[in-house]
Amino acid sequence: MEELGWLGILGRMALRFVPVWAGLALILGLGWRARARLGPAGRLFGSWAGLSGLTLVLFWVLTALFADLIATHDPLAQLSGLKNAVPGSPAPGSSYPVYLLGGDSLARDCFSRMVVGARRVLAIAPAATLCALAVGMLLGLPAGFVGGRLDAALSFLANLVLAFPVILLFYLLVTPEIRQTALPRTVAAVLFLMPLLFLVLLWHSRFRTRAGPWALGLAAILGPGLWIWAGLALDADPSGLWRLEPGLLTVFVAVVFVNAPTAFRIVRGLALDLRHRDYVAAARTRGEGPWFIMLWEILPNARGPLIVDACLRVGYTTILLGTLGFFGLGVSPESPDWGSTINDGRRFLAIYPHAAVVPALALLSLVLGLNLLADALRTEARHD
Amino acid sequence: MTEPVLALEGLTVRFGSRRVVEDLTLRIGPGEVLGLAGESGSGKSTAALAILGDLGPGGRIEAGSLRFEGRELRGLAEREWRALRGAGIALVGQEPMAALNPSMRVGAQLAEVPRLHGRASRAEARAAARRALEELRLPDPDRMLAAYPHQLSGGQLQRIVLAMALMAEPRLLILDEPTTALDVTVEAEIMALLRGIRRTRGTAMLFIGHDLALMAGICDRLAVLYAGRLAEAGPVAQIFERARHPYTQALLAALPRIYAARRPPAPLPGSQPLPQDRPPGCAFAPRCTHARRGLCDRDPVPLETVALDAVVRCLRWREIDGAPEAAPALPGPDIGGPILEVEGLTRRFGSGRGTVHALQEASFTAFEGETLAIVGESGCGKSTLARLLMGLERADAGTIRLRGVEVQDRLAGRRPRDLTAAMQMVFQNPSDTLNPAIPAGRQVMRALELFQGGLPARTLREGLADLLGLVRLSPALAQRMPRALSGGQRQRVGIARALAGDPAVLVADEPVSALDASVQAAVIGTLLELQRTRRATLLFISHDLALVRQIADRVMVLYLGRIMEIGPAHRIFGALCHPYTRALLDAAPRPDPGAPPPSPLSGERPSALTPPSGCPFHGRCPRRAELPETLCEDRLPPLAEVAPGHRIRCHLPPERLRF
16 A cells, blocks of 8 residues: 555544534434523534634544544554655554554654644643632632632732742652652542532532432442542542542642632632622621622622633643643553653654654644633623 | 794614614704603603713614704714714713812813813813802812812712803703702702702703602793603693693602592502513503503604693593692501610721711611601711611610610621511612512512521512412512512512511611602502501601601601701691701702792701801701800700690790791
């Protein structure tokens, strides 16, 4: 088999992405039909930016989901003779006859690494964002709602973290001396507890007057919650289902740590504005507790800006993960995540650009999609 | 016949697919004041914008003509519009704060007008600005010219905006609800100024508003707009004497009348349809008691000329009797023992520049089953009092006893459940009283859950249906989000929510001031009916004396944080009252074109930051001269009992306070 031209490469790639196309068609088609009932989310279909942002993001989500079906090779397998192979090089004797986007400096398939890398990126970035938002909400809501000294103390803390250079913080977190201490695990334990605490407070404040649903809900939250928490943060899951490799844990902690203060500031600002509304006063005069007011009266009205922020933040976190990977921080050297791959490829950038350009384009398109989506959501929220 | 200043002929304005104004025909003659009345959403502000050529990107004039001094304005280029605005047609809007640039001194903003229109020199412009302020009787014009907008009061700002509009000597002045944001005494002052301008300058005016009583005092002719169409137009005296359109009749019946018997304003069911929901026939037919099926709901109703200079858009105006049914008079209250006792309640706010005394040593008792109205201008402490009662703020001194239990030290959330349920509040702002993110029914349900805790879900659901029925809302509305409800409906949901715990005391902080007149009457009716049937005490906070006159059993008047007077409504409105209460009564507009204009109160309200010594009212009191030299400045008069249950804080002896 001879080397493929660009037309052939694109054609074959399009064929590999068939599950993604099918998924896109299904989701966008259903969404289009139901757009009138979806509220602001439905109006995304009416704007060019919203639709393209949604398509780009969905494309990568589906790619991550179907990565096993799409990838042509094992992302770690090396094929002799295909070191730095140009895109479209034949790969005889392997699971697929061609290296669609060429090989990297270790003769691994760039296409498959990009596809499998999407899974890595899309698992960590949204999870880290959610964690950071949970921290931001749990601290930002009381800071904004109660105000006074609590606000001053928490805001000072947030500013302290924000004033610290991010890259330096990362380097500190991944230096072996620090990694050997219990610090990352402790911080992880605290940070991972936040989403759990958030859910518990959410349920408790709403159902404290009704014993039945209260107990049922708390059991449903705490059971699996503590299990996952023990597995991820303490590496103490007996079944071994939930665990994070130490390197990834550090990266995760670092990303949440730098994201939390900005999330805190947004939530605090929103709470500060919303706490003077009449419906908050109405809730107070009927004897609601502070957490009910914060989580059930204020938070739902802050969700618009928070969703927009979450979209932007996932993009930002993706770049951050790329940067970390680029510096070789945290993730294992073999990892196919986009940041590390760009770093690996940059050494031969002048001669064999494809190894670095492929993941770079992937990163760019995902972040672009997230930003477009956030922009469109913001516009819609303003119309509401 | 002289050329009209403004003539609209079949004007139709469209925003996207919605016709906001349809077939509007109006004429304003030289020196004439035309009132354009309508409730929110009737298209009256859109009409004003169309006359100014400022509809914005979404709107366009679809049909009709728009002539100013004989010149067709439709299709004018933007450059020609700019030359016309200000010098030809000027606008004074509702929010003076929004009309002025907050980062520019008042003088610089005023001086821009002659610089732009008359190409005056800098010094000439300054002098013109100063003259303009003097003409509008603004005290200390030099200080005003040097001030930034935020340093001035709402009344002063509105006068500055008026001065600015008059500086270019426009031939037509459009006033879009110019006094809505102002207190009643300030409103009377602005209206007196407008009457003066009309007399001295002869400027033609288009007065847009929703308050017919206010418009009766200034307009020559009145045009009533409903759902984008003219319902009726004619000379103002004729309309007040014999309105032909049922909508105008209903609006007039819904007007609280300050010197009328004690009866609530007549309600008008339903609310005005949105432009996209307007019915095919007469837009008012669904709410009209005179509407005939098969007649009123078929074809668009044409405008009919019924008398010289009078038109009406109604098919049945000949058959309709001019007087709509009045609401039945209120039955006498069934008043029980004291339920809420307030003693020496004081609230101070510390700020960098000093202490604001929001409320000083307020003492009063509210009895079971009565309506106690709390009246005063903005900043008098009435909202602070409500917040203190509800435990939203902590009092600096004094006691609040609810059912004999002291609650002043327990903030909301710390009070026992039965006391929380016993006193509930209805809030002012319909757009803010319900949480916009939660379906309306669930918000009432939550209150039920809290107050009737432990009941099975089915009982609670029945309770919700009962409550919604009580406030005359269909149960289907429970599923709706607040933004899908009208202002009146939202206020009703707010009332239902407050009733969930079967309260003994209902604190209503201006519950209808943001609603349209026709809706206002219906919400008031609901509130009163509930209060009577449930024997709850209603603390009705309001600035609208006419309304208070019609519903209150007792009245409490606050000024600068002090109780100036408290007593039975029939005595205060009928026998004798404090000079301040009298001033408030005199300033209230009367829904009668023949009545003498309300007399404004002179002087600016002092700042609560630097309250006057002695009697807080002495600086503005019209009867100050009747007392010896410095008595009012030196000594705070006691709240002395002049009759059983009637206390007045004034140095004048009661016999001299009679009407």
